[in-house]
Amino acid sequence: MKKENSNPRAVSAKEKILTSAHTLFYRHGIRATGIDKIIEQAGVTKVTFYRHFSSKNLLILAYLDYRHTLWMDWFSNTLKQNEVTTPDPVEALLSTLCLWWADPEFRGCAFLNATAEMSEVLPEVEQLTRDHKAAVAAELASRWSLDDSALAAVVMALDGAIMHAQMGYPVDRVAGQLRQMLTALMGSSR
Numbered sequence: 001m002k003k004e005n006s007n008p009r010a011v012s013a014k015e016k017i018l019t020s021a022h023t024l025f026y027r028h029g030i031r032a033t034g035i036d037k038i039i040e041q042a043g044v045t046k047v048t049f050y051r052h053f054s055s056k057n058l059l060i061l062a063y064l065d066y067r068h069t070l071w072m073d074w075f076s077n078t079l080k081q082n083e084v085t086t087p088d089p090v091e092a093l094l095s096t097l098c099l100w101w102a103d104p105e106f107r108g109c110a111f112l113n114a115t116a117e118m119s120e121v122l123p124e125v126e127q128l129t130r131d132h133k134a135a136v137a138a139e140l141a142s143r144w145s146l147d148d149s150a151l152a153a154v155v156m157a158l159d160g161a162i163m164h165a166q167m168g169y170p171v172d173r174v175a176g177q178l179r180q181m182l183t184a185l186m187g188s189s190r
Contacts, residue, residue: 014052016042021063022070026110030060030117057122060114064128067110072135074100079139089144090182094175097158101165101174108166112159133159150185157181 011019020042024033035056039049053059078099082092100106107113111129118125137155140146146154161178165171 013044013048017049017052018062018066021059022066025063026107061124068132076139094179098171098175101171109162153185
């Protein structure tokens with residue numbers, strides 16, 4: 001995925017905090033990242049931090065909202081570009097995912113990671129994760145003619161493939177296995 005701060009305009013303190021949290025939470029995990037580290041990376045004071053986010057939990061929710069927008073924009077635009085060069089919808093999706101998985105900063109699905117880490121202490125994370133997965137499904141539904149059951153199975157297959165890529169399995173192998181599943185799912189729903 002492209003870096004989130006490509007705009008040369010002045011960045012607000014809140015945006016610095018949010019983009020620093022995004023980088024650190026995604027790279028190291030939410031629980032492993034303390035507020036002091038975020039403050040240090042953002043280059044703000046504690047007073048400034050707490051003026052914008054009165055608790056780490058509120059920052060976590062803002063991070064997930066930010067990540068959703070950032071990732072969905074990337075996913076939609078990259079998928080659209082790949083559909084131009086690769087008319088087969090499965091191959092366009094695989095090309096998109098392989099770009100993400102091959103990124104050295106790839107750490108899996110931020111939403112699944114957050115759910116694993118935080119859902120017991122911050123139940124809102126589960127709803128944000130469900131909302132994110134519904135948005136992924138809606139993005140695919142806007143492109144593919146699949147019934148609801150097949151679409152849900154596709155999203156589940158994507159999550160499994162994302163986890164396998166996160167566990168370090170070779171990207172080409174994960175893509176090949178996902179290709180088999182998607183081809184079967186799309187064939188059975190037509």
